[in-house]
Amino acid sequence: MPLKDKKGSQSGRFNILDLLIIVAIIVLIGGVYIKFFTGQSKAAVQTTKVRYDIEVRNINKDFLDAIQPGDPIRDSVKGNNLGRVLDKAVYPASTINMDIESGRFVKEMVPDLFDVMISIEADAVVTPRDILVDGSDIRVGKKLFVKGKGYANTCFVMRVGLSQ
Numbered sequence: 065m066p067l068k069d070k071k072g073s074q075s076g077r078f079n080i081l082d083l084l085i086i087v088a089i090i091v092l093i094g095g096v097y098i099k100f101f102t103g104q105s106k107a108a109v110q111t112t113k114v115r116y117d118i119e120v121r122n123i124n125k126d127f128l129d130a131i132q133p134g135d136p137i138r139d140s141v142k143g144n145n146l147g148r149v150l151d152k153a154v155y156p157a158s159t160i161n162m163d164i165e166s167g168r169f170v171k172e173m174v175p176d177l178f179d180v181m182i183s184i185e186a187d188a189v190v191t192p193r194d195i196l197v198d199g200s201d202i203r204v205g206k207k208l209f210v211k212g213k214g215y216a217n218t219c220f221v222m223r224v225g226l227s228q
Contacts (some may be wrong), residue, residue, distance in 0.1 A: 076190045111187040113227035114195060115150065116202055118184065118219040120212065122157045123179045130214040137184055140211035144198040147186025149212070182219075185227050195224060 120127075137146045156175035165171045186197040195202045206221045 067152050073165065076094070081137040090123055098150075102111050110189075112190045113185060114188040114190070114197070115183060115185050115225055117223040118149075118208060119179065120217050120219045121179045122184065123173060123180060124177060127215050127217070128152075128154060128178050128180060131180065131212060132181060135213050136212050137182075137212050139198075139200050140209045140216050142200065144200045145186070146197055146200060146202075146208070146210065147184040150185050151182040152183070153181040155181070179224065190226075 094178055094187060095158055112133050131152050133149050133151060135149050137149060138144065147159040155178065157179050159174055160169050160171050162168070186202075188193060188202065189196045200208075202224055204221055204224055209222060210219055210220050
């Protein structure tokens, strides 16, 4: 026997709105469960050793001395591991300026500064579209924000290849 309140209406019965709310809650809970607790298993991703070169321009002697083979390199923005320094090649820093008198561009050396090419080796996930090193996309021409032990700077990826 249904309960009646003082106004004479029945209480304790479900109407269609109550049913829709209950169904929506059940669907929401099921969706959350499927999204986070089932489905895709974390399959082992195969990594490949890659070697890539980055160029850092116009650095001083202290910065140059801080770069050591074997040291880890990280992305200074995201914090991702970008690999380990294999080697470095040092060149005198240069710039291209316009000679106002002749209207030609002239390459000039910059005193007390250096350009350095750093070779890095890392484990990467290589796909037909991307080379991903700890989530960072490595492509020729890409600007990276790197940091190592005692230094940080911007650089560009100059070369990418499989490690031998």
